[in-house]
Amino acid sequence: xxxxxxxxxxxxxxxxxxxxDIDLTVEDGEFIVxxxxxxxxxxxxxxVIAGLEEATSGEVSIDGEKVNGIPPAxxxxxxxxxxxxxxxxxxVQDNMALGLKQDGAPKARVAEQVAKAxxxxxxxxxxxxxxxxxxxxxxxxxxxxxxxxxDPKLFLFDEPLSNLDAAxxxxxxxxxxxxxxxxxxxxxxxxxxxxxxxTLADRIVVLRDGRIEQVGAPMDLYNDPANRFVAxxxxxxxxxxxxxxxxxxxxxxxxVRPEYLRPEQGGRLRGTVTHVERLGGDTNLLVASDAGEGxxxxxxxxxxxxxxxxxxxxxxxxxxxxxxxxxxxxx
Amino acid sequence: MxxxxxxxxxxxxxxxYTAVMIYPLFDTLRLALFxxxxxxxxxxxxxxxxxxxxxxxxxxxxWNALGNNFWFFLIHMLVQNPIGVALAALxxxxxxxxxAAYRTAIFVPTxxxxxxxxxxWKLILSPIWGIAPSLLDAVGLKSLxxxxxxxxxxxxTTLALISVWQFVGIxxxxxxxxxxxxxxxILEAGEVDGIxxxxxxxxxxxxxxxxxxxxxxxxxxxxxxxxxxxxYAAQGALAGPDFSTDILGTxxxxxxxxxxxxxxxxxxxxxxxxxxxxxxxxxxxIYLFGIQRRLRHYQF
Numbered sequence: 001x002x003x004x005x006x007x008x009x010x011x012x013x014x015x016x017x018x019x020x021d022i023d024l025t026v027e028d029g030e031f032i033v034x035x036x037x038x039x040x041x042x043x044x045x046x047x048v049i050a051g052l053e054e055a056t057s058g059e060v061s062i063d064g065e066k067v068n069g070i071p072p073a074x075x076x077x078x079x080x081x082x083x084x085x086x087x088x089x090x091x092v093q094d095n096m097a098l099g100l101k102q103d104g105a106p107k108a109r110v111a112e113q114v115a116k117a118x119x120x121x122x123x124x125x126x127x128x129x130x131x132x133x134x135x136x137x138x139x140x141x142x143x144x145x146x147x148x149x150x151d152p153k154l155f156l157f158d159e160p161l162s163n164l165d166a167a168x169x170x171x172x173x174x175x176x177x178x179x180x181x182x183x184x185x186x187x188x189x190x191x192x193x194x195x196x197x198x199t200l201a202d203r204i205v206v207l208r209d210g211r212i213e214q215v216g217a218p219m220d221l222y223n224d225p226a227n228r229f230v231a232x233x234x235x236x237x238x239x240x241x242x243x244x245x246x247x248x249x250x251x252x253x254x255x256v257r258p259e260y261l262r263p264e265q266g267g268r269l270r271g272t273v274t275h276v277e278r279l280g281g282d283t284n285l286l287v288a289s290d291a292g293e294g295x296x297x298x299x300x301x302x303x304x305x306x307x308x309x310x311x312x313x314x315x316x317x318x319x320x321x322x323x324x325x326x327x328x329x330x331x
Numbered sequence: 332m333x334x335x336x337x338x339x340x341x342x343x344x345x346x347x348y349t350a351v352m353i354y355p356l357f358d359t360l361r362l363a364l365f366x367x368x369x370x371x372x373x374x375x376x377x378x379x380x381x382x383x384x385x386x387x388x389x390x391x392x393x394w395n396a397l398g399n400n401f402w403f404f405l406i407h408m409l410v411q412n413p414i415g416v417a418l419a420a421l422x423x424x425x426x427x428x429x430x431a432a433y434r435t436a437i438f439v440p441t442x443x444x445x446x447x448x449x450x451x452w453k454l455i456l457s458p459i460w461g462i463a464p465s466l467l468d469a470v471g472l473k474s475l476x477x478x479x480x481x482x483x484x485x486x487x488t489t490l491a492l493i494s495v496w497q498f499v500g501i502x503x504x505x506x507x508x509x510x511x512x513x514x515x516x517i518l519e520a521g522e523v524d525g526i527x528x529x530x531x532x533x534x535x536x537x538x539x540x541x542x543x544x545x546x547x548x549x550x551x552x553x554x555x556x557x558x559x560x561x562x563y564a565a566q567g568a569l570a571g572p573d574f575s576t577d578i579l580g581t582x583x584x585x586x587x588x589x590x591x592x593x594x595x596x597x598x599x600x601x602x603x604x605x606x607x608x609x610x611x612x613x614x615x616x617i618y619l620f621g622i623q624r625r626l627r628h629y630q631f
């Protein structure tokens with residue numbers, strides 16, 4: 001059974017076309033991450049799936065059922081918002097119960113579902129508190145709890161970690177991954193953070209300007225990007241692109257990830273170090289090459305290189321990806 | 332002891348406020364303890380209040396005005412504020428067209444002078460040259476018309492409704508602002524939970540604007556118990572017919588300044604003003620300590 005199918009989905013606001021002919025199939029139990037730069041339409045796509053926006057054209061099906069025109073509450077989805085969007089006047093318990101109550105679910109079932117979600121998310125001590133009395137991480141868990149109690153066929157997350165600090169973000173990321181394993185539910189997750197995308201996703205959907213650039217497992221996208229945009233978007237520091245290396249034809253671009261560059265006397269890439277980032281485990285160098293192309297190098301471990309040093313690097317040709325002038329991959 | 336510059340910066344505000352608010356207030360309270368004896372001013376303690384509350388010559392009028400004032404306030408609470416909330420809810424609906432035009436039209440009477448409002452409504456409702464009888468006639472409802480401002484049973488309610496017409500824009504604006512400050516995402520979360528339309532209003536929006544409704548209630552209370560101008564403009568200081576529209580403001584005016592054959596009595600007038608001050612103070616205290624503490628203000 002497919003959890004979600006999008007067929008030729010387009011969305012325009014007035015004359016602005018935000019989504020263009022999106023096709024996507026999500027299998028049951030998959031964790032899909034939409035990733036892309038700001039304004040690429042990833043949040044709009046999520047809202048179209050949720051029913052908060054209607055698709056201008058195309059078909060959205062959830063669990064095999066066409067849901068165009070059906071209000072969000074009857075689509076079998078649950079959504080976690082960026083700002084958590086908890087009801088400020090209700091306790092944690094009531095926040096989680098409100099949707100079920102509105103559905104007319106029997107009291108016993110409401111209590112049971114809320115208790116189950118609270119147990120799963122360690123919210124039991126806070127059930128009587130209001131959102132204002134909770135920390136950011138706890139609010140986040142309440143928002144997830146509110147989604148869980150509805151037993152949705154599809155979970156939608158809209159940049160849920162962007163309001164948390166770095167340490168908490170890491171923890172919550174692990175929790176969401178664990179939650180996905182426990183619930184075995186289908187999840188769609190929107191983020192602009194590629195680390196979240198790489199670590200959580202079964203498959204990543206990379207969007208740009210309202211179009212899907214590529215869909216695939218994280219490592220497939222990393223190792224085998226379909227175009228220059230995907231290649232540059234995933235990975236930090238991002239992939240280096242060279243146009244003026246000896247041996248490259250006019251219009252052709254060679255892409256090499258920073259970790260595939262190795263120091264080598266007389267290598268093809270020579271230049272001067274302009275910046276050094278020492279991360280402890282890694283050392284990142286920014287180099288201005290003699291050919292006039294800047295590039296980044298990622299060295300493992302700690303490296304004594306300093307700003308102003310003259311350096312030379314080379315790489316395995318097997319590791320280099322070739323792109324044509326339009327950014328398409330040449331295989 | 333605060334630093335000298337603190338005192339210097341505070342001084343202008345304190346001096347102005349003392350001169351125009353604190354001193355007159357306490358002088359009024361002081362004046363209520365005196366009475367005229369020929370040309371002399373003599374201290375009489377609480378005798379003025381005893382006369383005001385117990386001597387039938389004064390107390391009949393006082394209780395009448397106080398009762399009318401409560402009715403005036405009740406009409407505002409039951410009619411003006413619910414209508415204001417409803418209008419704000421309608422205005423904040425994203426599907427409403429020309430919302431800005433309605434908002435302005437409803438708010439405009441608020442900036443009109445009482446004199447204009449009172450006089451205009453007197454003309455509209457006049458049985459002789461008013462347009463109300465002919466308008467009702469045009470839709471075949473002339474039998475419903477009565478000289479509302481001239482009948483003891485209707486006059487006060489009619490004036491209260493005129494005041495509602497004039498001021499409904501204020502609760503509307505305050506609630507409208509409160510509704511706009513509710514984050515869109517909370518309403519969308521409600522939508523995902525199936526809470527839309529009326530349910531969204533009762534279960535999400537209303538609880539979140541309760542603090543604003545509280546503020547509006549107390550503003551209405553203070554405004555109504557200080558009211559004077561509309562009654563004076565429409566019915567004169569005698570607040571006719573037969574004092575049926577007399578409220579504390581008009582009663583105070585007649586007593587303090589005198590009217591027609593009644594001589595002004597600043598001492599009894601001060602006693603009435605002090606009583607009004609006390610009533611409003613008690614009302615505001617009940618609100619502040621009894622109600623507002625239980626209302627939560629929410630951050631979004």
